[in-house]
Amino acid sequence: MASEDKQSVGIFYLFRFVRRYGGLVVITVLFLIAGRITDSLDPIWLKKIIDGVSGHQTFQALTAVIIFYFGLKAFTFIFDFLRDVIFAPAEMGISRTLSDELFSHLLSLPIAYHVDQKIGGLSRKITRGGRAVTFILDFLIINIIPTIVELIIVTFFLLRLYPVVYGITTFVTVSCYAWFTVWATEKRQKYRLGANIADDEVAAQEVDALTNIETVKYFNNEPELRKRYLPAIGKRYDLSVASNQLFAVISSGQSLILLVGLGIILFLAIRQTLAGSLTIGDLVLLTTYIVRLSAPITVLGFTYRNIKDGLADLDGMARILQEQINIIEPIHPVKIEQPRGEIVFDQVNFSYSSKRQILKDIDFAVKPGQRVAFVGHSGVGKSTIVKLLFRFFDPTAGSIRVDGTDLRELDKETRRRIFAIVPQEPVLFNTTIGENIRFGKSDATQAEIERAAGLASIDAFVQSLPDKYDTLVGERGVKLSGGEKQRVAIARSIIRDPKILVFDEATSSLDSKSEREIQQSLRDVSIGRTTLAVAHRLSTIADSDRIYVMDKGTIVEQGTHAELLALDGIYAKLWRIQAQHKHTVAA
Structure with missing residues (x-):
């Protein structure tokens, strides 16, 4: 529960800064959705081309279909290009604004806060938090939203064009995949947070030793510092290994769910094609959608895991921003133009x-x-x-x-x-x-x-x-x-x-x-x-x-x-x- 509260704080601060660039973000999302729509339509026109060729239509009869197909490809390229061009200043602007506010807040915090901090650990929190901001935004805008849009479009066409079994199988596969991803990632999260804390301690020891390197040399105390350092990196190693091993388990489980679900769809499609109830174009369309469905679902699982990691990294920075400034400046401050020095x-x-x-x-x-x-x-x-x-x-x-x-x-x-x-x-x-x-x-x-x-x-x-x-x-x-x-x-x-x-x-x-x-x-x-x-x-x-x-x-x-x-x-x-x-x- 405490972990969820911390991550909620991180999300709050992230979206607080995103709102400042809301216009650019909205335009980015609109181009993103447009690109996914055109990209999801082109397999339908590819089906028409294949059915036309297999039905021995003339090239002249297929010309309009071919032009429309490549037109969709061109619009997808244009929409994706505009999405990236518009999103770049928004993403970097959010990162810059966050860095500026964090640095200003750190400088304004009372001396009592700073004397209790380990500089290396504090620096590592700031670095990880800043990296997490761009990381989360990238995955959210470039992966999550387009993946959801593509899932909706593909599922819609499967339900509209083909027997309901395809839609039901798709829904069950996605539901099982999502449940397993969330459940397993939450189990892994405690190791990721623990690894971050251990990493802060490692950084603190590194900075402390290097800052005082002259004293270390005077006392010839390198072995003692290494003796303290080894348990710190050992703890980080253990937690990181556990986290990465769970990551491998999650990936394998996700792949198995996809293999079963999408395999069923492909099996049904091949069987109906051989039975003559589906055309070669239908088989190509279904196969294309299966491939396109498996890719975004895989990306969605990968993205969720990485966003959870990013939120863990963002937590440290969010806690810094939550620190209270206990030296309050007056509402109506007094200025002394000609000080006497009393x-x-x-x-x-x-x-x-x-x-x-x-x-x-x-x-x-x-x-x-x-x-x-x-x-x-x-x-x-x-x-x-x-x-x-x-x-x-x-x-x-x-x-x-x-x-x-x-x-x-x-x-x-x-x-x-x-x-x-x-x-x-x-x-x-x-x-x-x-x-x-x-x-x-x-x-x-x-x-x-x-x-x-x-x-x-x-x-x-x-x-x-x-x-x-x-x-x-x-x-x-x-x-x-x-x-x-x-x-x-x-x-x-x-x-x-x-x-x-x-x-x-x-x-x-x-x-x-x-x-x-x-x-x-x-x-x-x-x-x-x-x-x-x-x-x-x-x-x-x-x-x-x-x-x-x-x-x-x-x-x-x-x-x-x-x-x-x-x-x-x-x-x-x-x-x-x-x-x-x-x-x-x-x-």
Whole structure:
């Protein structure tokens, strides 16, 4: 039952997109039906030709019949050609629209959804789903509808022109074939769905290993990854083999039903021809219809099996489209034309679930142009404040205001324009340095890119490269050093000239020399902006206007560096530990 519900969802999404190209689809179906009608009529005229020849009619007497016969052939060709020409843009348009909506929906889903996904498995669902759309449409328009039309026409002529036994035999054969196909295919479907799930896991492991190949090599852990990989591909193998073996059983059963049913029709036709109650033309007509009947019935069974497979593939993509966007944009969003950069957290509470509260009663205000920092042990909620500020999540209680406007009422475009971040681990796209910087402002000119790079102190380095800003950075920026990647990330953040700049442990993964250089760059780009820094190394934020010390999800101390040292609390203890460590390392 659950499987049927999932497939119904897949069908719903498919036809939702088909409706957008309804006109082209309807015209395609009309040409398709016309082609099947003309194609089904030509055996009747072939019968007339054969009966005329066997009856010793003159060529002149048969000329009109021959012309009409080839005229039907020509019209069938024309109708089929027009069907294919008109259907092509409809099919590709449906696929393009679906891909666009799926990609847009994925990008709009909250960060909480993405962190729970395995990228390889997600990618495989999208690929299979997109392939299933064109696959189902092809079989539906090119196979199922014409097959049904042809079955109706052939059965009609058999009942009209010949004894009722031919029609009854045809009806019983088709009914048995259809029942067996549906019953057996449903039995096979659980293996197909299981194979898809196993395939997702295989893809997830492949992408995970290749994405982290450097770590794999460092730890010489290829055997361990292979050890994990073998059970995954083994499960996929077992389910796929079971599915394919059932497929063979279904095909054999279908062939047997056809052999018996159509064999009876052919036996009766030959017997009546020999008895003289049917002409040679009748035998040719019946034989032609039997062949034409067996082909569409076979196609119908094959198509049904494959459409069920396609619906199983479509299920994963449909479930992605069903995912809810829980960060709701306001109906009447507020735009801030001249942002000042004021931030206020007012009694903010946040928890991912009812079992664990991450932030409790967070209260602070940042004035325009002020430099503030959040420090504390790992896991106390510092980075969660950043995620709330960028509205990856909404507070479970309290409010966050920017320039007096609740963040939940703020226009998305305004948020993008006001905020920018330099993360702890900058991730670069596998494109050029210039395009990575332009990602911060899609319409940036080359002059703006170079200016941002200059402020981030990386322009001179880029200009020294053979391809300058057209230099490819590799997957996740692997061709650049940590400091170079961080500078590109800084340039990407400031190119849009944000009023509020966030540094989330922006130098924690760098060596001391790179850290000092990046810190200077951060100070340079912070001038005239409100800056909020999350830091582990206290020396990097000691000159902040205000420092907030967090512990267990709440602010326990606040003040300047000097005030916090005088307070002799958590901050002072952390400072002494880090200072002692630095002295020990230097010694």
